[in-house]
Amino acid sequence: MKIPLERKNLYGYIINSIMVIVLGIIYWKQMNATGSSLWNWISLALIIVILVMLTTVFFILKAQLKAKKQSEAALLKNQKLLQSIINNTTNAISVKKINGEYILVNEKFQSFFGGSEKNLIGKTNHDILPKEIADRYLEADLEVIKAGEEIQIEEIVEQSDGPHTYLSVKFPLFDISNRVYAIGNISTDITERKVITESQKAADTFFNISIDSLVIASNERFLKVNPSLSNLLGYTTEELISNPFANYIFPDDLEKTKEAIKRLESGANLVSFNNRWICKDESVKWLSWNATSDKNTGRLYAVVRDITKDLILQEENERRMNELYENQQKLNMILENISDGVLVANTDKQVILANEVANELFGIEDDSKISIDFSDHFKVLNPHGGRTFPAQNLPAEQALGGKITNDIDVLLMNKETNEIRRVLLSGRPIIDNENNIAAVVVTIKDISRYKMLEEELERKDQESRRRIGFKSTDSKKKK
Known part of the structure; x- marks a missing residue:
């Protein structure tokens, strides 16, 4: 059983006091038996002084022990206060001796290793970390001792949720002789700040480039x-x-x-x-x-x-579109006001434009449904003999081959009504800027009425000649 120091002091004082008092009683009896002398009185006085000194020492020690106890209580209170403060900070704090043994750590620092304070106090990094990492931390500690002042370094610590980056401030602690006896460390988690900084750098780079x-x-x-x-x-x-x-x-x-x-x-x-x-x-x-x-x-x-160039280009396009629209309107007016039918087809033989005369001729309003070679709507016949006109000789085919044709005389027989029209067909290619055929134009001039008038005039002329007794040259020759 461990006896408190206060009790040891009290027990020592009582025992020594009893021994001194017993010694004084013995001297007192000897003096009464042998008679008093100067030396006996001096010895008795010394015994009394010893007793007084024992008493004085006892109270001095008692006061010192009390003061020490109060000091230790205050120190313990301060240590608890300090530990409470450092435990409630988000920074990781530690203090280690120059040999690497931890003498103070807070809860944040303990969380790095998943252990309690008791498991870290008195241990070094080599006891709890792989040698490579522990050597790296030791080198940083030696740099602090060598520099004799604080240094800042970035350290990466593996934690349960992944690696974290800490900015560690390491600083030496000096004793009363101004010698380094320990190394303090305050580490701040800058992982999020570093991510923000990197994002800011990336944003600045994007902003600038x-x-x-x-x-x-x-x-x-x-x-x-x-x-x-x-x-x-x-x-x-x-x-x-x-x-x-x-x-x-x-x-x-x-x-x-x-x-x-x-x-x-x-x-x-x-x-x-x-x-x-x-x-x-x-x-x-x-x-x-x-x-x-x-x-x-x-x-x-x-x-x-x-958008300066875009607006200039847009204005130019609008101007061109307006010009194109005006030209289109002019072209439409010309096409609609001429008596001939007009067809415009692309190189795939698809009709892309037909005027009103052509629509009436084919009986179709949808231009795209008109065939440029007439085969879907008419039988194309030679007016002399009534044989089928060769398709390859039609103006559209000739124009697609780059040739110009004028006034090809043919008969168009409607496949549904058998109505016959006599027309003159002309065709020519449309050449683009690269000298390629971009489209073909076919014009249709209906001469059926003119032919009928011509035949009627000839018939009437023959009748008139007979009435006036006119004899043809052939008749005279025969006579």
């Missing part, structure tokens, strides 16, 4: 622009940021730009907003803006594209 111009702005001036916008307008980044952006907007577009910014500030997004900007070389460019705003910060974020 983006082909499109990227902008962060307030409602009056640019806060950040990427090099693309500087290259686009010709100003330096410093020039764009240091001046209100209204200085660079084309005056006529300033009011509508201010209205667009107000819409952004109210929470609306800006999509394909176009305005003009004055470049450093005094040229004017059209920019298209897609923008949004952050209501918490009031910042505006935008992606900008130069």
Whole structure:
């Protein structure tokens, strides 16, 4: 059984006091028996002094023990307070001797190894970690001792949820002789911060190398622009940021730009907003803006594209389309106001255009259903003898071969009604810019009425001749 130091002091004082008192009684009896002498009185006085000194030492030791106990209690209280503080921080904290033995760790640091404080105190990294990792930590500790001041290093610690990156501040602890006796370590988990930093670096890289111009702005001036916008307008980044952006907007577009910014500030997004900007070389460019705003910060974020060439091309296309439309209208008017039927077909022999005369001839309103060689609707006959006209000699086939044909006389017999029309067919190819045949044009001139009139006139002429007794040359020869 362990006896407390206070009790040992008390027991020693009592025993020594009893021994001194007994010794004094013995001297007192000897003095009475042999008679008193100077030396006996001196010896008795010394015994009394010894007793007083014992008593004094007892109370001094008692006071010291009490003070020590209070000091130890205060120290324990402070240690508990310190341990409570370091246990409730998110940082991992440890203190180890210069030989590597841990003398203080907090709960966060214990979680690295999955052990309790008792399992770490008095142990070194070599006792709990693989040699390669432990040697790396030892080298860092030796660097601290060698430097005699704090150092910062990044360390990767494997944990249950994967590797974590810690920023560790290692610093020496000095004794009263100014010698390093321990090494302190405070490690901060910077895994998330590092991810954010890497993301920020990636975002900055994307921001700076983006082909499109990227902008962060307030409602009056640019806060950040990427090099693309500087290259686009010709100003330096410093020039764009240091001046209100209204200085660079084309005056006529300033009011509508201010209205667009107000819409952004109210929470609306800006999509394909176009305005003009004055470049450093005094040229004017059209920019298209897609923008949004952050209501918490009031910042505006935008992606900008130069659409100057697109608008010029669009205007040119519109002009060409207008010209094409006008030409188409003129062509339609010409086609609809001529008496001949007109067919236009592509190289696949598909009719892409027919005028009203041609539609009436074929009895079809849908141009695409008309056959350019007439075979689906008519029998094509030679007017002399009534034989079938060779398909390869028709104007469409000739035109597809690059030949021009004029006034081919044929008969068209309707396959359904057997109605016959006599027509003159002409054809010619349409050549594109590369000298290739792009389409063919076939014209149909209905001469049935003219032939009927011609025959009627000839018949009447013959009748008139007979009435007046006119004899033909052949008759005279016969006579």
